[in-house]
Amino acid sequence: MYLERFRLDDRVAVVTGGARGIGLAIAEALGEAGAIVVVTDLDGEAADDAAHKLADMGYRAEAEQEDVTDSGAVDACRDRIVARHGRVDVLVNNAGIARSNIKAEEMSDEDWLAVVDVNLNGLFWNCRAFGNTMLEAGKGNIVNIGSMSGFIVNKPQEQSQYNASKAGVHHLTKSLAAEWAARGVRVNAVAPTYIETELTAKYLNEQPELRTHWLAGTPMNRLGQPDEIAPVVLFLASDASSLMTGSIVSVDGGYSAW
Numbered sequence: 001m002y003l004e005r006f007r008l009d010d011r012v013a014v015v016t017g018g019a020r021g022i023g024l025a026i027a028e029a030l031g032e033a034g035a036i037v038v039v040t041d042l043d044g045e046a047a048d049d050a051a052h053k054l055a056d057m058g059y060r061a062e063a064e065q066e067d068v069t070d071s072g073a074v075d076a077c078r079d080r081i082v083a084r085h086g087r088v089d090v091l092v093n094n095a096g097i098a099r100s101n102i103k104a105e106e107m108s109d110e111d112w113l114a115v116v117d118v119n120l121n122g123l124f125w126n127c128r129a130f131g132n133t134m135l136e137a138g139k140g141n142i143v144n145i146g147s148m149s150g151f152i153v154n155k156p157q158e159q160s161q162y163n164a165s166k167a168g169v170h171h172l173t174k175s176l177a178a179e180w181a182a183r184g185v186r187v188n189a190v191a192p193t194y195i196e197t198e199l200t201a202k203y204l205n206e207q208p209e210l211r212t213h214w215l216a217g218t219p220m221n222r223l224g225q226p227d228e229i230a231p232v233v234l235f236l237a238s239d240a241s242s243l244m245t246g247s248i249v250s251v252d253g254g255y256s257a258w
């Protein structure tokens, strides 16, 4: 009775930036719950590989090349998916990039714009495109991947544009939730701590001492894994969270508690 509410049988679920890392784990979780998962990514071949991996696991999966920063391409991607399936039930806005160790006073226009373009603008283009389809259907569910960086300022690396973009994701989540709740579309976000993916590996390889700083700020004294974010996204994407909208769920090992 209760576990059934976590099922997504035959629902069409789109995961942006789903070719690897947290997005791929989310795609696996949604596939295991019964969804038809559409993995989109900037790298179309990587999206194809991910969809094949999911199919090998016995899940229904498809791939789409999608650059989230190109609003026309986002609309076209939505149109192709709707042409195939007639609907989109779940959208997970996962695509995101980080550029850290840039002092605010030295930040170039390019370093500011690149991060905001993917993390905030791209997320909005997807919410707008897929949200329209969901509003027409009178139902749908959006889960945005924010970050604890939307609540706290990371230490010691300077990354003001990333932090501001994720705070924007959190408040955009609440704004859309309030606008769309009465029309059947829920919008929530997940705010992870440091998760071991290629995104963090790059920094940890260059500066191994970062791990010590990061653990010192984490009550659980460890970094997270992609498969610890995916079940929370599944919960928010499913009817198990039917009364939730506009929530930003921290999955941060206690980081924001200190």
Ligand code: NDP
Residues within 6 Å of the ligand: 016, 017, 018, 019, 020, 021, 022, 023, 040, 041, 042, 043, 046, 066, 067, 068, 069, 094, 095, 096, 097, 098, 118, 122, 145, 146, 147, 148, 191, 192, 193, 194, 195, 196, 197, 198, 199, 200
């Ligand atoms: P990864 O770098 O491992 O994966 C990100 C994926 O997004 C890649 O497949 C990448 O494709 C894709 N992507 C990048 N730019 C675009 C674009 N313009 N259009 C479409 N896809 C794009 O990152 P994570 O898995 O670590 O992060 C996923 C999300 O989680 C991000 O939003 C991140 O900010 C957030 N997050 C991550 C944390 C962490 O510690 N890892 C902590 C908190 C939040 P390609 O390889 O082709 O560039």
